[in-house]
Amino acid sequence: MSAASEGLLERLARIWEGVDHPFLIHPAGNLTFADILGQPPVDLTSVHRGDVVALIGDFDARSVHTLLRLFDLGAIVVPLTAATRAQHDYFLETALVDTVIDAAGVHRRENRHLRPRTHPLLEELRNDETAGLILFSTGTTGQPKAILHDLDHFIRRFDRPNPGLRALSFLLFDHIGGLNTLLQALFNRRVIVAPSGRTVDAVLDDCRRHGVEALPATPTFLRMLLLSGAVPQGVPETIRLITYSTERMDQPTLDALCALLPDVEFRQTFGMSELGIMRVASKARDSLFFNLGGRGVETRTVDNVLWIRTPARMRGYLNAPSPFDSEGWYNTGDIVVERDGFYKVTGRADDVINVGGLKFMAAEVEQAALALDAVLFAKAVGRDNPLTGQHVELLVQPVPGANLDTAELKAQLQQRLPAHMMPRRLRIDAVPVSHRYKLV
Template sequence: MNVEGFLDGMAKHGPADALVVEGVSYSYLELVNEIEEAWRIRDVRPGSVVALVGGFDLLTISSLFALWRRDCIVVPMLTLDENRCGIAEVEYLVVDGKVASFSPLPSGGEGSGVREPKHFLYEQLQGPGLVLFTSGSTGTPKAAVHDVTRWFVKLDRPGRRQRTLTFLSFDHIGGLNTLLYAFANGGCLVCPSDRSPATVWNAIADHNVELLPTTPTFLRLSLLDGQIQSGESLKLIAYGSEPMPQATLDAAKAALPNVEFLQQYGMSELGVLRSRSREDGSTWVRLGGSEFDVRVVEGLLEVRADTAMVGYLNAPSPFTQDGWLRTGDEAEQDGEWLRIRGRRSETINVGGEKVHPAEVESHLESLPGVAQALVRGEANPILGQVVVASVSLTTGESTEAFRARMRAELKGKLPRYAIPQRIEPLQHEVTNRGKKIRNPSPLG
């Protein structure tokens, strides 16, 4: 399947709902007509690199497909970022369906159809492209180049037709996967005005949402705010982007007993892999499918996938010589089942003992009065590193008082070296992608 074949499939759904944007519904017929209109007016040279600024709305989504029809390389952005435009060698901006040149036109001239010399990775694309920046929650964002043709091949396989909420953002691999999967199967995207718990859960109830792709952090915030609603429409919550604390999963399942929970694994570099949880409520997952393979090498997950990126624009290649992508995620293996422990770069080494921040955070967030916790390592001249926790408390107690209570309550639950040695107030909680922010400095 290619872009044209994908759009032909969308057109067959005619009057069915394709989008609900802030309460306004648009049919597949309206969406396809908007794409066709954008196709006619799009004043962009084929093969150009285009920054598409916007979110899940009719104009931005229409522009995305119109640009792909011209074999353009699209760089989705929520807001204009000139530094990222420079890294991606952007030539045009598209905002609200309007085109502007970001830099002078190449010498090939308008409509020449000849791609001017750019990054060598762009020359490897077989058709339209996509540049996704990693979240940067653990370092400098990397620019991953994708061949979109590979994605459409994966979508040429029937799936479930569902009403899906767009929680993950338009510039996120999970957000784009949500969009393409929904449209490939005649589903409807429900696009809320913001990602606050109240707005999201109200949209689920008001628009009969069946599938919520989200993050563990959002589920925890929803539980704390008392916003989770056990409506009749919601059937599946697919979570990913970060490790899921077992306490959060247990609480969410108790609040939504009739909803299935599915752990997903995806990366900006890979796309979203097909997955199956060992059992409902388990953090063990099986990753499998005809389009990819997985293996664990020296405790690190490696993936070989048809939908993997071509490479990074601004970083060395993470691929092995035989084509496996080194994810950087530590994983436990039990036969065909995997449990993702977190990024190796985030692992804290205390006197030779490894500490996984997500596991410590899970224990901290199980304590009364802890709204959010963020754990990191801090250099220590004797032990190499010690564990430091930033916490958001609802009890009003001082960090000193909480530290004493924490040490007493975690004794016997965590090894002594894994219990935080220092507590500080939490300054930053989540990224605009719903993930915890991990910074090397206290206030980061």
């Protein structure tokens, strides 16, 4: 039987036949594929091809089983978690959800029949008779955007086997990265380990106990890891790969890690829900330059801003205009330096600060602050004023236990920054970190 005509559940059952190791090691209990297949099925008789179905769940046997069955039914699935409950009404309305499945059961949304509405992109997907996926962005400004993906595109990358490493994962059920991790594991008989906590000690302990080989992290976590003194002795020998993403990594942190952990590979990841999953390759383990690959992925720069075109891109937003140009290119908003076909992100297009006509990146000011021993986090912003166009304001969070006052900070920064880049207001306080992408 060809893969195309075979259902997902059937296909995965064949992959896991005779294999009894779990695909998920979880503090609340491990999960095998047999656990998924052994689930009493949720009654989906009222769900039809093309229906939009919100599934409020997590990485548990019932949710995963139901998710796979909904895909096989050709539904357009909106995976949600209880953590975003306060926003569910908005999500259900925006995604034009027909049916909600939660722990209590299957609920058809009756009020929808009073105001029948649809969206051209949903109709397009229905006409193509493909299942879909709707994910919500977690932007800090404005309402979350409803991102519609074609499931066929999302699944196609799993046609080719890719054994991979035993990885730690924070398992975001409502996030493209989390679903990708789940499907990678299921299609390739991989093992994912859910951590029991987010502190350096908890993560290292879980890695040690479960023989984790790949650790996805953020630059913030890696800075904390260096400060904790756990490198290199406290880092388990099983770890072969550390990936970092979501914020800009600084070269001194990467250099320090590369020197202290000579046997570990370091790799940058880069992705956005709008573009699906892309393959990222770092130029070298100690390099912040990377390139993007994967089937049909193209890149180019326009005024130093990175643009990407990929066949795995979303169909569009349900509640915002298309971000693609007429040829399907997407403006990432990331300012990059290009060298030999590799890119290094130096900032965001909207992070450019212009003081009296002199332009620089907020990140350059942050890096100068981060280079000081007493500084843990730094956030620089450009603020408009009528005198110099903009000026820099800097918020700094000191390393725990460090004595740092604004006068000393100012004196130190003055030695490292030209006058126009000097922060004109300095604050020492906790630097807020957005809650979900900054995982570890």
